[in-house]
Structure formats: structure tokens, C-alpha cells
Amino acid sequence: MKQILSVALPKGRLLRPCLELFHELGCRSLNEMLFSRRLLWEEAKQGLRFMVIKPVDVPIYVEYGSADLGIVGRDILREEQRDVYEPVGLGFGRCRLVVAGPPEIKGENLHLRHSLRVATKYPRLTREHFLKRGISVEVIALSGSVELAPQVGLADLIVDVVQTGRTLRDNNLVEIEEIMASEACLIVNRASQKLKLREIAELMERIADVVVKWREK
Incomplete structure (x- = not known):
């Protein structure tokens, strides 16, 4: 059967x-x-x-x-x-998991930052990514509306999934680097x-x- x-x-x-x-x-x-x-x-x-x-x-x-x-x-x-x-x-x-932030932070040497906060729904992948790059970060785990975090001073960067990038643009954020494709x-x-x-x-x-x-x- x-x-x-x-x-x-x-x-x-x-x-x-x-x-x-x-x-x-x-x-x-x-x-x-x-x-x-x-x-x-x-x-x-x-x-x-x-x-x-x-x-x-x-x-x-x-x-x-x-x-x-x-x-x-x-x-x-x-x-x-x-x-x-x-x-x-x-x-x-299909989408990509990326690091994003305000336009002024793109191109900055993040290794020189003494404190860097990253908001994300992906705390494990975020920690792994920055650890591999040798950058010390404080990861702030959120359940949604991650793009808001840099605008209100909660975080310097975000890690989130993007498809077209429109949500980033609408919130005055730019992609800094890709972590993985999904x-x-x-x-x-x-x-x-x-x-x-x-x-x-x-x-x-x-x-x-x-x-x-x-x-x-």
C-alpha cells in the first residue's frame, strides 16, 4: 500500500x-x-x-x-x-545573501573600525563571514525590517537576502559584498x-x- x-x-x-x-x-x-x-x-x-x-x-x-x-x-x-x-x-x-550599508561606508576599510554592529536575520552566517574576513563585529539578531537598522542607528551594516536590490535602494542602502547565492x-x-x-x-x-x-x- x-x-x-x-x-x-x-x-x-x-x-x-x-x-x-x-x-x-x-x-x-x-x-x-x-x-x-x-x-x-x-x-x-x-x-x-x-x-x-x-x-x-x-x-x-x-x-x-x-x-x-x-x-x-x-x-x-x-x-x-x-x-x-x-x-x-x-x-x-534565486536570491543572494549580502552585506549592505549606507553609501558612505562602501569602500571603507572595515578592519580599521574598532566597533561595528551588523543587524541580520542570519546571525550564524554573519558571524562566520566576518570571522573569515578577520573583522570584529557585534551581531544584532532581528526577525524582520532589517533595512531599518542603519537608518535609526541600531547598526552600521546589515546582512540580508536580496533579489532585485529594490528594497536596499528604497532604504538608501547599497550592496557591499556577497556572502552566498541561494x-x-x-x-x-x-x-x-x-x-x-x-x-x-x-x-x-x-x-x-x-x-x-x-x-x-
């Missing part, structure tokens, strides 16, 4: 392309997900159950087995460092990978076919 697979999907900017992906796989009743507060959805004919959660929580649900699979940005995976299997990048949701990734619970091997392998193959088709467009 075919086992049901639970899939954790991220709220926010990645949700729409995730739904487009599963629509290609025959899940036709998920469009309402964009406009609903409902968090649990069933696609019985496809053998799938979906949960819609905050992106940062997707790796947690997958690591602990509440979801067999999940889709999340590689930036969050690197920040959270959860014990999950990461088989494939999906080619959408895209949406499929992740799998390690126990599920063994216990539901046939179902997961079949789903991954179908997802890979869609991703290849999208990349060829």
Missing part, C-alpha cells in the same frame, strides 16, 4: 512557485492556499499532505519527522544547520528516506522532470 507523504511548504515568496511545481504534478486543489489561513491540506489522489509554515521552521519539521519532505531556501538551510538530507536544488527562488531546495527527513524510499524516490523523480522542463524554457 502506498504511504502518504507529508510536505512542508514555506509561507512567503517561495509559496507561489512551490504551488506551481505541485500543480505540474497534478495537485489541482492547492490554489486556495495562497489566500487561506488554513495550514494543513490534503491531496489524497496524489498521496500527499501539505503543511504551510514559516520558512525558518521548515527544516525543523523535516528534521523531527513531522514532515517527510520540505522546500526551503538554501540560505535558511545554511543558517539553521539542521540534520536533513538535501538532494536537489529546484532552480527557483535558491529553493528540496529536503528530506533521513528516516523517511529509508522507510518511505519508494514513494520519495518516485516523487523526487517527478519533481526533477518538472525542474528540467522549467530550466529548458
Whole structure:
């Protein structure tokens, strides 16, 4: 008997392309997900159950087995460092994690700063980046509105994800350097990978076919 697979999907900017992906796989009743507060959805004919959660929580649900699979940005995976299997990048949701700040700080030798505060939603990656560069910083962890921090004196710099750079420009910030590139990734619970091997392998193959088709467009 075919086992049901639970899939954790991220709220926010990645949700729409995730739904487009599963629509290609025959899940036709998920469009309402964009406009609903409902968090649990069933696609019985496809053998799938979906949960819609905050992106940062997707790796947690997958690591602990509440979801067999999940889709999340590689930036969050690197920040959270959860014990999950990461088989494939999906080619959408591309963005970059960058250091940014006011225009006057670009080109400045940051090594000469005695105190430097950096606001971010990515404290682990931020510390690692500046440690590799040999720059001493105080990292201020925020949950949102990071671009505000330099404008009100909370921080000298920020580390955040950018796609087009418009949010930086709108807040009078400029990119200083890139830390990493990111895209949406499929992740799998390690126990599920063994216990539901046939179902997961079949789903991954179908997802890979869609991703290849999208990349060829």
C-alpha cells in the first residue's frame, strides 16, 4: 500500500512557485492556499499532505519527522544547520545573501573600525563571514525590517537576502559584498528516506522532470 507523504511548504515568496511545481504534478486543489489561513491540506489522489509554515521552521519539521519532505531556501538551510538530507536544488527562488550599508561606508576599510554592529536575520552566517574576513563585529539578531537598522542607528551594516536590490535602494542602502547565492531546495527527513524510499524516490523523480522542463524554457 502506498504511504502518504507529508510536505512542508514555506509561507512567503517561495509559496507561489512551490504551488506551481505541485500543480505540474497534478495537485489541482492547492490554489486556495495562497489566500487561506488554513495550514494543513490534503491531496489524497496524489498521496500527499501539505503543511504551510514559516520558512525558518521548515527544516525543523523535516528534521523531527513531522514532515517527510520540505522546500526551503538554501540560505535558511545554511543558517539553521539542521540534520536533513538535501538532494536537489529546484532552480527557483534565486536570491543572494549580502552585506549592505549606507553609501558612505562602501569602500571603507572595515578592519580599521574598532566597533561595528551588523543587524541580520542570519546571525550564524554573519558571524562566520566576518570571522573569515578577520573583522570584529557585534551581531544584532532581528526577525524582520532589517533595512531599518542603519537608518535609526541600531547598526552600521546589515546582512540580508536580496533579489532585485529594490528594497536596499528604497532604504538608501547599497550592496557591499556577497556572502552566498541561494535558491529553493528540496529536503528530506533521513528516516523517511529509508522507510518511505519508494514513494520519495518516485516523487523526487517527478519533481526533477518538472525542474528540467522549467530550466529548458
